[in-house]
Amino acid sequence: MTVATKVGEQSSSSPLAEKLRGNIELYVTPAFFFLLATTVAVVWIYADFDAQTASMLEPSKLIRETRQHINLTFWSTLLVLTIAVPLGIFLTRPRFRRLSGPVLSVANAGQAVPAYGLLVLLLTVRPPGAITAIIGLTVYAMLPVLRNTMVGLDQVDQAVIEAGRGMGLSKRQALFAIELPLAVPVILAGVRTALVINVGTAALAFLIGGGGLGVTINAGLKLQRDTGVFIAGALVALLALLIDFVAASVERGLRPKGL
DSSP states (O other): OOHHHHHHHHTOOOHHHHHHHHHIIIIIHHHHHHHHHHHHHHHHHHSOOOHHHHHHTOHHHHHHHHHHHHHHHHHHHHHHHHHHHHHHHHHTSGGGGGGHHHHHHHHHHHHHSOHHHHHHHHTTTSOSSHHHHHHHHHHHHHHHHHHHHHHHHHTSOHHHHHHHHHTTOOHHHHIIIIIHHHHHHHHHHHHHHHHHHHHHHGGGGGGGTOOSTHHHHHHHHHHTOHHHHHHHHHHHHHHHHHHHHHHHHHHHHHSOTTO
């Protein structure tokens, strides 16, 4: 049994609160997903599509745009994890804490800029395309993961770390055996936030040639086809609900026993 697990068992929340949290994640999100999916299916079956709406909602086109949307979300979130988690660890080390203020200010600025403006600004330094969109999504979703990594590591009791060091662990071993396991729930909460942000913001990727379901949403708005806008927008919402549920399941699986 690891030191992190021992501490987790001592600091676990009440059984009622844990059960309630688990019920919310296990049942409420799937219920909303099922309700929205049913609504989309009903609209798809019973709505009368004119030629333009039928062209916008052609199944192969929607499948292609959905794949593009998932790719934008996946690669941007992967880049966020690759950058933000190591950077958060770096900034919580005693020698480098003085850099945390400036770095967080930059990350805050990245999210303070409206997503529309950030994506368009990237066109001044990069050609349009999916890679440019992924870079924009990465910058926009960086803050939640970076901040949560730092908060998660900072909230680990120093006495626990010192106890691990007293057991013979090096600083690196203490980081991976104690600090990171205890910080996992907070870090993963930031990852879930970044995922949902990226799913929503990816709907704007069409502005810079990144594709995604925003193409159909934009076409529906321009042509005043409310059915097309609703179905494409609902698909984005369904993706967000599905990804959040999967992330919640992963978070539950990676949570140290007793936390």
